[in-house]
Amino acid sequence: MMFVYRPRRLRTRHLLLSLLLLASWETGSGQIHYSVPEEAKHGTFVGRIAQDLGLELAELVPRLFRVASKGRGDLLEVNLQNGILFVNSRIDREELCGRSAECSIHLEVVVERPLQVFHVEVEIKDINDNPPVFSVAEQKLSIPESRLLDSRFPLEGASDADVGENAMLTYRLSPNEFFILDIINKKDKGKFPVLVLRKLLDREENPQLPLLLTATDGGKPELTGSVSLLILILDANDNAPIFDRSIYEVKMYENAPNQTLVIWLNASDADEEINKELIYSFSSLVTPSIRRKFLMNERTGEIRVNDAIDFEDSNTYEIHVDVTDKGNPPMVGHCTVLVEILDENDNSPEVVVTSLSLPVLEDAQVGTVIALISVSDRDFGVNGKVTCSLTSHVPFKLVSTFKNYYSLVLDSALDRESVSDYKLVVTARDGGSPSLSATASLSVEVADVNDNAPTFAQPEYTVFVKENNPPGCHIFTVWARDVDAQENARVSYSLVERRVGERALSSYVSVHAESGKVYALQPLDHEELELLQFQVSARDAGVPPLGSNVTLQVFVLDQNDNAPALLPSWAGGGGGRESEVVVSRSVDAGHVVAKVRAVDADSGYNAWLSYELQPAAGAERSPFRVGLYTGEISTTRALDEADAPRQRLLVLVKDHGEPALAATATVLLSLADGGQVPKSSLRASSGAAVAETALVDVNVYLIVAICAVSSLLVLTLLLYTALRCSAPPSEGACGPGKRVLLCSSAVGSWSYSQQRRQRVCSGEGPPKADLMAFSPSLPPCPVPVVEAEEQSVGGDHSKKVGVTIILIFCFVKNILFHYFPPSPTCLGISSSSIDMSIIS
CATH class of the missing domain: 2.60.40.60 (Cadherins)
Structure with missing residues (x-):
């Protein structure tokens, strides 16, 4: 009866033991257990490791399937073709484990792309391959x-x-x-x-x-x-x-x-x-x-x-x-x-970093495995039980995978521009009293991705360039900053191509792709182009590339490169640089006998003309003089018989540029008695008198018209300012605009103001883009200076007001020129100066 009962009891115990082993395997964090006898031959089958791990045979090689055994050499190997774990070399249990009752080889199976780690334990079973041995014979x-x-x-x-x-x-x-x-x-x-x-x-x-x-x-x-x-x-x-x-x-x-x-x-x-x-x-x-x-x-x-x-x-x-x-x-x-x-707690834990995936992209997903870490302690029992911790306040965490094995994984999003490198400290502490600890330092570098576009310090730059610059001269340097690294921060520059009139922008300027230097490819002419506005694009070398644009406003400053030009007709008759006028000897002092008129294609101070009478060599003091700024030739005294019947006057017309440019006009005056004056001259004189009378009337109308236009302009500017201040705040709104410096000369002051090029129509000469006014009330100053500051361009609302001002100005101008066409004696607007003698 005992003989029958004992085997059944053994079978029951074996069945329960198998069920317990199966349950422990299912809850063992994915661990697989195999066994093989020692001294097994090369090629002995151990287990179908790929199948047991749930891996497809076709993905073993692409996913870099490998098996690592700490300190065990190459005793076991995996056939990547069939996924079978087999004995690769001789296994001596006594050499591996000595007299330990349990002997096993722990394998780490690492599969990358994505990274996975499995733990396999191969038990080495003892065979009777060692006879009893006595220490002495x-x-x-x-x-x-x-x-x-x-x-x-x-x-x-x-x-x-x-x-x-x-x-x-x-x-x-x-x-x-x-x-x-x-x-x-x-x-x-x-x-x-x-x-x-x-x-x-x-x-x-x-x-x-x-x-x-x-x-x-x-x-x-x-x-x-x-x-x-x-x-x-x-x-x-x-x-x-x-x-x-x-x-x-x-x-x-x-x-x-x-x-x-x-x-x-x-x-x-x-x-x-x-x-x-x-x-x-x-x-x-x-x-x-x-x-x-x-x-x-x-x-x-x-x-x-x-x-x-x-x-x-x-x-x-x-x-x-x-x-x-x-x-x-x-x-x-x-x-x-x-x-x-x-045992005493006399051994500190050991920390080993077995695998690192560095650097880590800053856009890596949360949960990405960064490193594999193993800890151990040579002590026994509680003294050998190790817990592991990580530096606080870092976007990483430790995840326990199996016994004393941990994975360092990403816990939150990274930003290389905030922190580019993390110094981590892994601390392992045993359970002894007092406990001992060990640390391992890891440096985790964050790799850059192209997530930042190049940025300029300002959205717009204002550049002033003198005209007649040499071709290829450097006029400005743009620079954009990209907070990314390496290729993602390598910025290249290019022009945003557009048309400037009938020509391409690239025929005027170019930008160096690496340095951002802007060059003028040809000499710029203020009389042709006063403002050149364009955009420069900055793009990085990332994939995909990111970029941004900056606006450059290049103002071409005027230089004195145009000499005064004499108008084709004079008040006294004739054309060209020489004119002949018949003057009656009976005229009184201050009588205007002729007028020299000239224009200058330049602007501002360079177009301010003055007239001088050059004394003739060996001649006595001339009874004539010329107005410094009017060009009118008048008598200084009453003419008498002692005066030469023919007077040759040389008038020098000079601008105020540096250096000054000049032109000369020759006026031949024939003195005649009142009865000897040709009818044509009398008609000219009477015509001149009528013209003077008409001129006085025209001057009165001009004064009234100019006052009306000035009042309307002031009212429009006040409305413009009120609308700008009531508009939503923007850069430059209601802020300081261009400063205009006023200065006086020997006879008056001048002011220069130009925001946009406006074509001002006049009776003669080319259209001008600036306005000069003189007043004898200000003290003189040696050198006139014009300063301009950058003024932000307003929004659509401000543009509408500006357009309204221009339309009103053109409307009033057309009315004036329709009803009061400019006479030959009026030079003001076309020559960039208004003859203040007319107003006075």
């Missing part, structure tokens, strides 16, 4: 013949490198009539043999007794080892020293200081006098390493620590002690001291 025992029956003589046992049943040894003694073999079970240390005397010895009959001790392990098939025993039978001393116990067990903590007492042995001898005096010593069975660790006091029997005791090197020591009396022959007693070493 022959053991000698000296036994006095006086020893009593049942005396016991311990022998050195054999050792077997295998484990489990394969290391369970049994002993057998060769047949003899004096000794039998007894086996003593040591606590958790197996068995060792003892000779027991069953028949009294007689040295005279058998001085030596050779025996053979055979050890057999429990493997299948059995393996054996043997040692020769040579029993030397001594005569004399009847009583051997004895210990109160044959085995002593001692527990002590590791790292005990030298001279720490381990045990104090005390043996006794029933003999008297010298045969009772004892000497303690290590047995010949004690290994040299134990002799270095411990020190024996041969007189007192004290065993003390003599070297460092480390639990991680060995947790038990077996010390065989002999006690010998001083009899003749001496007798020996034996005991065994088993020293168990207790």
